Amino acid sequence: MSTRIPMVDPDRDPQDPLWESSGDGEGAIELREAVGKSQGQIVRERFLRHRGAMTALVVLIAVIVLGFSSVGFWFVPGWWEWAPGERPDPELHGYRVFNEGGAPTITMPWSEEGFGIGPHPFGQDDIGRDMFSMVMRGIQTSIIVVVIIGVVATLLGVLVGAIAGFFRGAADQVLMRITDLVITLPTIALGAVLGAIFGAADPVPLALAIGAITWTGLSRLVRAEFLSLREREFVDAARVAGASNLRIIFKHMLPNAMGVIIVSVTLTMSSAILLETSLSYLGFGITLPNVSLGLLISEYETAFATRPWLFWWPGLFIVLIALTVNFIGDGLRDAFDPRQRRIPSVRKLAAADRRLERARANQTGARQ
Amino acid sequence: MLQFIVRRVLMGALILLLSSFLCFLMVDVAVDPLEDLYTSTDPDAATLIQERIEQLNLDRSSVERYFMWAGAFITGDPGTSWLTGRPVAEELRGAVIGTVQLVTAATFLSIFLGIGVGIVSALRQYSGFDYLVVFFSFVLYSLPVFWVAVLLKQWGAIGFNDFLADPFLSPITIIVVALVAGVLISLAIAGPPRRRVISILGGAVAVGAMLFYLQGTGWWNEPHIGPELLLLNGLAAGFGITLLSTGLEHRRALYSSLTVVGLTLVLYFPVNMLFDYLDGAQLTGWPIIVALGVVTVASGVLVGRLFGGPDWSQSARTAGIVAAIMGAMVLLDRIMQFWPSYNANSRISGRPIRTFQERTPGFEGNFWEVTLNTFGHLILPTLALMLISFATYTRFSRGSMLEVMNQDYMRTARAKGLGERTVIMRHGFRNTLIPLATIVPVDIITLLGGALITERIFARPGMGTMFLNNLEENVMEPVMAYLVIVAALAILANIVADLLYAALDPRIRVSA
Numbered sequence: 001m002s003t004r005i006p007m008v009d010p011d012r013d014p015q016d017p018l019w020e021s022s023g024d025g026e027g028a029i030e031l032r033e034a035v036g037k038s039q040g041q042i043v044r045e046r047f048l049r050h051r052g053a054m055t056a057l058v059v060l061i062a063v064i065v066l067g068f069s070s071v072g073f074w075f076v077p078g079w080w081e082w083a084p085g086e087r088p089d090p091e092l093h094g095y096r097v098f099n100e101g102g103a104p105t106i107t108m109p110w111s112e113e114g115f116g117i118g119p120h121p122f123g124q125d126d127i128g129r130d131m132f133s134m135v136m137r138g139i140q141t142s143i144i145v146v147v148i149i150g151v152v153a154t155l156l157g158v159l160v161g162a163i164a165g166f167f168r169g170a171a172d173q174v175l176m177r178i179t180d181l182v183i184t185l186p187t188i189a190l191g192a193v194l195g196a197i198f199g200a201a202d203p204v205p206l207a208l209a210i211g212a213i214t215w216t217g218l219s220r221l222v223r224a225e226f227l228s229l230r231e232r233e234f235v236d237a238a239r240v241a242g243a244s245n246l247r248i249i250f251k252h253m254l255p256n257a258m259g260v261i262i263v264s265v266t267l268t269m270s271s272a273i274l275l276e277t278s279l280s281y282l283g284f285g286i287t288l289p290n291v292s293l294g295l296l297i298s299e300y301e302t303a304f305a306t307r308p309w310l311f312w313w314p315g316l317f318i319v320l321i322a323l324t325v326n327f328i329g330d331g332l333r334d335a336f337d338p339r340q341r342r343i344p345s346v347r348k349l350a351a352a353d354r355r356l357e358r359a360r361a362n363q364t365g366a367r368q
Numbered sequence: 369m370l371q372f373i374v375r376r377v378l379m380g381a382l383i384l385l386l387s388s389f390l391c392f393l394m395v396d397v398a399v400d401p402l403e404d405l406y407t408s409t410d411p412d413a414a415t416l417i418q419e420r421i422e423q424l425n426l427d428r429s430s431v432e433r434y435f436m437w438a439g440a441f442i443t444g445d446p447g448t449s450w451l452t453g454r455p456v457a458e459e460l461r462g463a464v465i466g467t468v469q470l471v472t473a474a475t476f477l478s479i480f481l482g483i484g485v486g487i488v489s490a491l492r493q494y495s496g497f498d499y500l501v502v503f504f505s506f507v508l509y510s511l512p513v514f515w516v517a518v519l520l521k522q523w524g525a526i527g528f529n530d531f532l533a534d535p536f537l538s539p540i541t542i543i544v545v546a547l548v549a550g551v552l553i554s555l556a557i558a559g560p561p562r563r564r565v566i567s568i569l570g571g572a573v574a575v576g577a578m579l580f581y582l583q584g585t586g587w588w589n590e591p592h593i594g595p596e597l598l599l600l601n602g603l604a605a606g607f608g609i610t611l612l613s614t615g616l617e618h619r620r621a622l623y624s625s626l627t628v629v630g631l632t633l634v635l636y637f638p639v640n641m642l643f644d645y646l647d648g649a650q651l652t653g654w655p656i657i658v659a660l661g662v663v664t665v666a667s668g669v670l671v672g673r674l675f676g677g678p679d680w681s682q683s684a685r686t687a688g689i690v691a692a693i694m695g696a697m698v699l700l701d702r703i704m705q706f707w708p709s710y711n712a713n714s715r716i717s718g719r720p721i722r723t724f725q726e727r728t729p730g731f732e733g734n735f736w737e738v739t740l741n742t743f744g745h746l747i748l749p750t751l752a753l754m755l756i757s758f759a760t761y762t763r764f765s766r767g768s769m770l771e772v773m774n775q776d777y778m779r780t781a782r783a784k785g786l787g788e789r790t791v792i793m794r795h796g797f798r799n800t801l802i803p804l805a806t807i808v809p810v811d812i813i814t815l816l817g818g819a820l821i822t823e824r825i826f827a828r829p830g831m832g833t834m835f836l837n838n839l840e841e842n843v844m845e846p847v848m849a850y851l852v853i854v855a856a857l858a859i860l861a862n863i864v865a866d867l868l869y870a871a872l873d874p875r876i877r878v879s880a
Contacts, residue, residue: 177379177383180383180859180862181383181386181387181390183858184383184384184387184854184855184858184859185387185391185851185854185855185858186813186814186816186817186820186854187817188817188818188820188821189817189820189835189850189851189854192820192835192836192839193391193394193395193398193839193847193851194394194398196398196399196839197394197397197398270509270510274510274512274513277512277514278512278513278514278821281512281514281821282514282820282821282824282836283840284839294512294514297512297514297515297518298514301518304518304522305522311518315512315515318512318515319507319510319511319512319515322509322510322511322512323506323507323510326506326509326510327506330506
């Protein structure tokens, strides 16, 4: 695409429907969108306009808030009545299992009772433990694991990629061969071996270990980006001005590679959720007494025929978290991609045409 | 070129050596062969521990043990399991076959379906169909395999088997299914409102009629293709393939594919008699079927060649593809003929879709029934594996096709007056496949990782099960064998991907 300097005619009113069709040619709409805005502003606006990503962001935040506030986290108590793994005491609460078989007490707005959550909205398991609190604890574990994986993978990936791409030569060869070394194995197999070493009730060591094997994709992307960025004029200019290598990397090149990094990290995190839950399911991840969504599914898999809710809720939340993170990643990619254009639908084009016709008719009418 | 290959292979071997060393150290930490003895209450525990330390050389350093293991592995001895006393090589043989079966079927199916759906979706960018495909590929991408597999076990196996026990669909179900199918078809076809209505109605009527036909003829319990459906499907395949590959105006191609369809119908009964004879002589087997398949495709090509013309190669190609489809349908029909006897087998007793292992223990039958048994075991794990890989291919081929559609050569092709079919199939589709060639080998490695989970859930004996079980039971050798084999495959896959890329795209030069 040619980079033209926007020639904005001050006399022309952008609200005027004739403005778009008055001869700026291809790219005029994008230029108008970008006039007087920084790159960050453009990206932010594009992201905020992305309906799918925004919905996903709201849902994800809601899930995180629900997960962390309900059963409490660290020393902060939660508002939910039951702690994870707790079960009603027949003497104190008057029942062991609320509904027959421990069925969920949540009722939907269209049912006879109307909407209500009851004492055990997600049901109870065979010995009466409250499922809601366990699922919430599982969400906490998964989110913590994913965030740690994201941080570790980003740091390692950016570091390796940036050094390899900036210095090239021997450093590049060595680092990329190390990347090849890690990439040769399916992450789930490596994760299982690491899980056998680090996997236990505490999610942090496991997350650190998994983070140490999921940075490879990011490092390759960052390296490619740096290889092309270092040939650009602004890098030469910085070097001529006497900037040190560190300054060039952090001040000049890294901000320009931010789009690639953010998108790739989001997608790494969404696959990390599935990796952690899979490992916990297989028995190589989080173990009791801690709770993970994957662990819950593996615990209650056999109960599917009799108590399906024990299986449904944890799975539903895994899908929900992974899906929303994926959607956010997609929205970010669209926002960072300068080639992306919003293409109006046929109906919108027809409406715009009609508006234009009417405006023309008015103008000619006014002149006569 | 040769230099490139030699260099990459040497580099790969070096990486493999290093990666096996690192894996060995990690697995050595992960497994503890003495675990069961430490917790045992046996009064002789101390002597047993001493014995096992000697047996496994645990008193040596792990580096020393690595070189002992690597030396043996390179000379073709992957070791022996201390737990069962079985040589790992023996265990591997069965496991590799199981995994290859699973991964092959899933790979081919997801490539075909994924590319097809992705390309149609790209051609209808920003339409309802496109949004639907993108959304569902996201959902599939976010599904945990183990969760889907449990759902498939519940609905796919138990639900479908229950349905087969009493196959009845109420007319309302059929109408709803038909309407949904019609809407989906119309979304994929798109076009002006009139055409949309026609395609909704047409699709709904076709699907509804098919479902009523299946129900009315008791097809569910006696599935068959038979001459009449063979003719119908054959005509559809003949016209469809010709339309896609050369366009209907290419008369010779159309006639050659229709001739192939006619020939298949004529040969249907003789081929079945041949199979009856082979069954009687107990000769039926995959070698013969593959040979027959080759003959079928070759005769299709020959038909195209005989129709002649200046561009006979196009007719030959079209007729060859149609012949392959027709051959597959005759084979499928043959397998289906044995469905009732398979279903009635005392080991199956009306539960044809199986969820455990790779064959029913104690099942006996002729070649076709055994094949059905294998398929019955293969179908659910394959589906579970396919879902994720399908989403990857859909997204990738959609993106790739969109990229290609914006290229200048597409505009040139349209500008010089080529038909839309030629532009899309010859200029667009072929260029879309180039970048795909690089992700297929890499995706197969991902599938191997997915197979780890599916094999565990469906209790299929395979490499993944072998890996997980031995990791749990603290047996090192099979775990290492798995890791080394998968790493070797991955390295090989990456070299193949680079070579394929260079071979398909002349702009890329290999010089690494």
